[in-house]
Amino acid sequence: MNKKFDRIAAIIFLLTGITFIIESRNIAATAYGSVVGPNVFPFILGCVLSLLSCRLFYETFSYQENKSEPIQYHYKKFFIVLISAILYALLLEKIGFVISSFLFLIVCFQTMERGNWIKSISISLGYSFIIYFIFVTVLKGTLPGWSI
Numbered sequence: 001m002n003k004k005f006d007r008i009a010a011i012i013f014l015l016t017g018i019t020f021i022i023e024s025r026n027i028a029a030t031a032y033g034s035v036v037g038p039n040v041f042p043f044i045l046g047c048v049l050s051l052l053s054c055r056l057f058y059e060t061f062s063y064q065e066n067k068s069e070p071i072q073y074h075y076k077k078f079f080i081v082l083i084s085a086i087l088y089a090l091l092l093e094k095i096g097f098v099i100s101s102f103l104f105l106i107v108c109f110q111t112m113e114r115g116n117w118i119k120s121i122s123i124s125l126g127y128s129f130i131i132y133f134i135f136v137t138v139l140k141g142t143l144p145g146w147s148i
Helices: 003-024 040-059 075-095 097-112 117-138
Strands: none
Touching: 003 040, 075 097, 097 117
C-alpha cells in the first residue's frame, strides 16, 4: 500500500461522492410507473462512496508502508473487467437485469479468482435475484425484464 496514493484517491473519491450527492438533487424525484425515482441510486452511491473514502483516508494513518514489496500490475484482469462492464451496460436492456448481472458477476469473479464455480454461481445468482426482488417488489421500482 502507498500512503500518498491512498490519501489522494480518498480525497478524489470523497469529492466524487459529494458531487453525486449534490447532483442527484437536480434529477427528477419520481419516474413514470415507479415509486423509487432516478435520484435515489446516485444519492445512495454518493453517500456510500463518501463514507468509504473517509474510512480509507482514516486508515492511511494506521498502516505502515512496506517498501520491499514490488508492485504488481494486473492489466489483463483490468481489461477483462472493463470490457465486461461495458458489455454489461450495453446488454442490460436487451437481455434483462438478472441475466446480464449474473453473467457480469460470473466473469468478474472468475477473473479475480479462478475456480470455485459453485461459490461464484451461487453468489451471482443470489445477488441478481435478491437485488431484482428488493428493487422491483419492495421498492416498487422498475428494472429491465427477462427478455432475450
